[in-house]
Amino acid sequence: MSADSRTPHRAVLGTWPTPLEPMPRLARALGLGADDLWIKRDDLTGLGGGGNKVRKLEWTCGVAQSEGATVLVTTGAPQSNHARLTAAAGARLGLDVVLVLAGAPGSSNSGNLALDGLLGATVVWAGDAALDAAAREVAARLRQQGGVPALIPFGGSSVLGARGYVECGRELLAQAPDLAAVVVAVGSGGTMAGLVDPLGSARVIGVHCGAVDDPVRTVSGMVSGLSGTPCAPETLRVRLDQVGDGYGVLTEQAMAALTLTARTEGIVLDPIYTGRAMAGLIAAVEDGDVVSGQRTVFLHSGGMPGLFGHAATVAKAEAALTASKS
Incomplete structure (x- = not known):
C-alpha cells in the first residue's frame, strides 16, 4: 500500500x-x-x-465516526452478512443503523435477518429499486430529520474498506x-x-x-x-x-x-x-x-x-x- x-x-x-x-x-x-x-x-x-466484513467495517465505520455520523446506512441482499455486521458495528459504536435490503419481506425472518433485528437495526425494503439510489434517498430523509448519515458501501468493499x-x-x-x-x-x-x-x-x-x-x-x-x-x-x-x-x-x-x-x-x-x-x-x-x-x-x-x-x-x-x- x-x-x-x-x-x-x-x-x-x-x-x-x-x-x-x-x-x-x-x-x-x-x-x-x-x-x-x-x-x-x-x-x-x-x-x-x-466474518470478513468486520475488518472492512473497522475502516469505514472509523471514518464515519471521525466525521460525526449518527447513523450508518448500508445495502445488501436480505440475508446479507455485511448488513448483519454493520448492525453489530453500530451497536458497538453507539450509532443507529438502517439497512436498505433488496426485495420485500419474505416468509422467513431467520438467519441474518433475525440477528439484524436483535442488534437493533431498522430495515427498509427497496423492492425492485436500485439499492444505491434507495440508500441515497434514505440518507437524504435522515438528514432532513436532523441525523448525520454515513453511507457504507455494498459489502463494505471500497479502497478504504479493503485496507x-x-x-x-x-x-x-x-x-x-x-x-x-x-x-x-x-x-x-x-x-x-x-x-x-x-x-x-x-x-x-x-x-x-x-x-x-x-x-x-x-x-x-x-x-x-x-x-x-x-x-x-x-x-x-x-x-x-x-x-x-x-x-x-x-x-x-x-x-x-x-x-x-x-x-x-x-x-x-x-x-x-x-x-x-x-x-x-x-x-x-x-x-x-x-x-x-x-x-x-x-x-x-x-x-x-x-x-x-x-x-x-x-x-x-x-x-x-x-x-x-x-
Whole structure:
C-alpha cells in the first residue's frame, strides 16, 4: 500500500490476529498432503457472529465516526452478512443503523435477518429499486430529520474498506511465510483486493460468487486504488465456474463442499460465499491449479448465520439427517 500521512481513523471492532489452523483430513480427502491445506479463521473475528466484513467495517465505520455520523446506512441482499455486521458495528459504536435490503419481506425472518433485528437495526425494503439510489434517498430523509448519515458501501468493499484485508494479508505472511496460495470468495471484491496488495496477484485465488457483474475489473480497480499503480485485470486469478444459476441459488458443488468440509473438519461454511469458495478450491485441485507439496490457505470469511435463512440448504441438511437415521 502506498504511504499516506493522512491515514483514516480506524475503529476497533474485532479480535486479531485470527487463527490459522491445519485441515489434514480434508486435505487427504482431496488428494493433498496432510500439511498442505490450512484455514484462516476469519469467521472468528469476534463481533456479531463473525466474518470478513468486520475488518472492512473497522475502516469505514472509523471514518464515519471521525466525521460525526449518527447513523450508518448500508445495502445488501436480505440475508446479507455485511448488513448483519454493520448492525453489530453500530451497536458497538453507539450509532443507529438502517439497512436498505433488496426485495420485500419474505416468509422467513431467520438467519441474518433475525440477528439484524436483535442488534437493533431498522430495515427498509427497496423492492425492485436500485439499492444505491434507495440508500441515497434514505440518507437524504435522515438528514432532513436532523441525523448525520454515513453511507457504507455494498459489502463494505471500497479502497478504504479493503485496507482491512491488507492487514489480513500481513497476518498471513507472519503466520505462514511459505504460503503458496490463498483461496477466497469474491463477493463485492474488497477481501480479494486487500489480500492481493501484500501477497501479490499470483498467490490469491478468488472464486466468483455472482454478487457483482464484473468481478475481475471490480477487484483490479480496488487493487489499483490501494497501491496507487494500475493493476492489470489479466494478472488476477479469479475462477468464474462456481456461480451456477445465480448468486442466491445453491449449487450442487457448493452443497458437496459444505458437506465434505463439515464431515472431515467440523467446519461449517455458508451456501453463498464460503461454500462456493471451497467448491472452487476443490475444482482447483482437480485441474492442477492447487497442488500437493505447497501450503494453500482457505480463507473462511464467515457467513454461517445466513445458512439458516437459506431454505434449500436447510432442507438438504435435514434430509441428510433423516437419511442417516433410516
